[in-house]
Amino acid sequence: MSTDVDTLPLSAAQEAIWLGQHLAPTSPVYNTADYVVIDGEIDPGRFEAAVRSAVAEADCLHARFHLVEEEPRQSFEPGRWRFLLVDLSAEAAPEAAAKRWMHGDMRTPADLRTGPLFAQALLKLSDGRWIWHQRIHHIAVDGYAFSLLVRRVADLYSTDGGGRPFDPFQRVLDFERSYLDSERCAADREFWGEYLSGVAEPPWIGHGRTDGIADRTERAVVPVPARRVEPWLELATAVGVNWTELLIASVAGYVHRVTGVGDVLLGLPVSARLATPLLHVPAPVSNIVPLRLPVDPAASLSTLAMSAAAELKRTRRHHRYRQEHLRRDRRRADGPERLFGPVVNVLPFDQEFAFGPHRGRMVNLSAGPVEDLSVGFRGSAAGLRLEMDGNPAGHSASGLRRHGDLLLRLVDEAVREPDRPLGRIPLADRPVRRPSPVRRPAPDVVALIRARAADRPGATAVEQDRRCLTYAELLARADLLADGLRRRGAGPGRLVGVRLPRSPDAIVAVLAVLISGAGYVPLSPDAPDAYVEHLPRITVEDGLLLSGHADDGPPPERSARGTDIAYVIHTSGSTGRPNGVMVPRAALAGFAVAAVERYGVTGNDRVLQFSSLQFDASVEEIFVALCSGAALVLRTAGMNESLDEFRRATARFGITVLDLPTAFWHELVAAGGRLPGSVHTVIIGGEGALPSRVAQWARLAPGIRLINTYGPTEATVVATAADLHPSGSGRP
Template identity: 30%
Template structure:
């Protein structure tokens, strides 16, 4: 092999150096193969075409350039012109052009190049018949770009035409060779890199996150060694739509590309939630003198800023995109690697630097590629190899004859084809929406089809149970009538039956009434976990009042704040803890008195059942006012989804100041089961908790995921058959590690992930994990009579697997925050997706 040593010390262009680096990083891949093919019908002079191919390589040195490494630094070298030949292949009978593309051409496109040996541009003529040929050019992107293919086509036509007319002169020389342009550009870059203009442009990109379209939940995005598998889905936009969008763009002194990029910005915004982000685009980068006529890699892929802040109209966004694109064009020769250094970008394994999504629109003249005079020329589509994908998503579009066509190439280890089709359909809808009304704000543009919108709203809403609103304590009273002698509360050795608990609560309710307690009167309960605490809860409810939990473990200043803020002038306590309320509320003590008849009170489902204070971790504690109808609807929905039975016993382990304690008390009462009170100091002693569960045959527990495997271990240490059959987890992420640890000790247990908020009466969704069914842990589906929405800033439902804010709705939504009307109005809002006047709680 002979090389032109005059080029051995020349540098590569920044774009070539980047591709060489990518090839060295992941060798043996055809990701950057470029192909072009044309079918010729008629009398083709093959001998002349062979001469022309040799002349092309003589004229354009990049067609016979390879890249070799010297001491770890890549350099271009020229192969001898004799290496650049036209290979003629006789195609077996029966293979038509479609079969040729599907067979030999696709096979060649899938073959990787060796950048150091070459040749990196190969011409093959497939002879289907004496008057039917297909000319195929396969090259590596390191030596040609899309613009170069146009130059090759032009020169091929001119040289062939001259030869068949008898002109045998040497091929005309180019004004400037590719290496000359690389040197000139390097000199220019030394001046531009530190210029005010370049510095200002780079500063606009600093700290801006990459735009994203959500990948599949299980996608291994950050795995450095993941196997990238490329696929592509075709897209097409009609001449009518393209013309309308072009007209819209021209009215704002923008191009078709700028308009389509603006639509892409909206698509990413509506899926990712970020108002500013970076996308990538590929520029021809042919502004240098002489560059338009030179074959070589000039195309440069750079980030472009998307700024959708402030919810602009499409017309306003288009102007922003126009200005950002102009800034980009002014800096289109900025070396990508140099830009990374300027921005201080750190490489993330498994990800492209700066951007994951590329959007490119190329204009192609109507002329047929690789055209020749005297024969009929028909363009042949050459499929790109899909061994890998250069980006997570690449929208590669071409405008020809007023039609925009192309494909969306994607990494199929990150995206399923149906997800990509959904993105394309939403892009289509947005495009039509902006053409229809460019003055609508981007948040208002229709992105989802009516069918998709209907499906999302259906998924957001739980089953509607046909039940009238009820009072929380009436749920207990109904069961007390059915099973009066069954155990309702187990507190160590003490057991209260439904009748005993009911009658003791009645007696307390009468006492409270004598002290002036009536509908919605706030009454504090300052008792440790005990049967007396449960009596107090029911007694307050039967009196028509709303109980306010005062956890005895709270600091005195927090208890004092809750009493003052809630307006509770009465607190049910005991002699051991009355010092916590004395001076702030009148203490009342729970007695063993029993009365069979409750006091007569006018309490409606819309009245308060309790006020629970949040932790105050984000500010002063807030009292959440929960009505009877909300907490009752939640409990009935939970029992519908996870039915308990008369023999079930639920552990009451959660501190009284948290609303899960309501679940632990009232849920088993819906089925005639019992609540088992853990010893007051048991939470820090998992062995004691396990002993309590085994002693009293607890069958259901609600805990945080981190506690679940610890409790499972303790249960199994003390018994071969612990008897636990239901476990609910919430408040932390439930991981596969936790679930497997629980199953290892309690193989038959039903394990649920539940999600909710105090402001929506404990929990709103439930999801059961089935052992042996791999997949991501889910928040679950709404409980009956509840709803959960994921909405964007404009209250639009977002597609599945898309960033948005969670809103909880349905019958279980709380009244609001006590004495905080402004905060209540901000967090509890009308539901825009129903007409029944219900509200949503904005979780934040």
């Protein structure tokens, strides 16, 4: 370090991290990393320029740390650094290769004296799918700072330099100094002293006490589909708590069951930025505070959730007092060495960003060191990701996975029987009883779609070429059209023909018919009048045909029931006269819920609407997408001009789930071209899949899931489904 460079003190958060790294200078454990999956064509040069501009604004990324008169000090010394462009598109499984690359980069230690403290890389999986990887030492950022950096780069890339620049790190030091000198700090110190009075040292969840921080963190990820999450949300609403409070209570209940401790101390990460001038400073500011929850084994999860809500409210105004100061206070008072047990972090939102016209989804790779166990929930009602992070000295990946499975089992059982005491919830190795579909019918598809719109009103619902409807816009238009249909006589027991080309308007019409209570009948715009005449009708307007006879009278004034008709699909019949198959609403709802779970579709997906509306495969595409909160992307007219154009369009639209006729899939495989890296699942149906094509597919698309389905129209789209493998085996 040059002697004429001004130095600054370290913040409280930085001091603790600096000491840990100073004691183990070659350990990479303080590396944190997030990556952003971007679906769409990216300009690498423009992207690099945006990243370099954002990094230049974030002075904390350029910190260098030195001992000055036995005291750690820092200076900001921007230097040269490499932006890596890594092309993995030729790999057999580019996404898997990218994850291996990123995990390998995570093992690179950072030198706090010379830097750089970060690495930036853009990984190309295909022309239409990219991963932006960021590795940054924890001494320079926290989780919130990662989001700030991603949003800033997204703004710079999308607007050629627009958006709000970062504020300097000096604000962190100034704010911390003013807080420590304030009466509020003294009051917070007194509060925490009383709050933690008499508490015992938290037990370890891992296998025995660990000696400090290991040089890596073990992780197990457990996906939690939306169908499993929805009952949790229903219980939280019924009890009057939010789902963050319910999940925190669940972890406390699980810790009690595992350790037998009645006074559970959890660690709760908090941003420590609200109502401060630090909202635009990318730096380590977040805090972890203790949350004390007495657990009575005779009480239910609902009762514990209400206690968690009360404790959070009680402690919230004192969250600014840092854990480093709390640990110092506890040592001075000869209190227990450990401040809290497992850390629980609930991030109930999807971190999505726009890079020009393309979407990017942020995924955490590593959150840094863990003393014992950290439990993270990321996502929303559209699907959760449970991240179990553990100190490898006490936890294995399989052990963390088991903890995650048992925690989820406890929540499921507590939700299934809300009044059941926590101490009587079985956690033994046996199948968890699930509610019978007969006793708990699936919600109507309209209710499911409204729930998705409430979760993410601004998310894309329907898209075709450059036309896009959000979930809020889709429902607003469908509700308006449904009102008009009711005035014209639509309702339960009536049918409305939808004679529209594939377009967002057709999807609006289908949903509007269901909202009105009637059933929809998809008809080809090119169908001859003789075909349509088999549907008796009253009116014809704007592509909608209302069926029935003039002397039928008005429809019943009631809400639609599960036994009412949802849709009618016509088959040609042996005589050429169309035969209608009527499918009730309960059957459609049951199929949609089961298919979403079976196919693993989430709110992050983009599902191609390939089939004509006159075929029941369109029912699968439309309602699996909209009931899961995914984007339904309608096939364009030119998409089927050639197989090459189909692949290009699939990449251009960022499709993640394809639902194809088996015959078309056969041609796609025979042509030999690879699908874009955005696709993770292909569903086929309509006829048997040739074993030779399945074997060829395994070579072409080893990382893409292939599901073979079959079902007559009378069985509500699909009756059987199996994951196909080249050996001929499959999971039914």
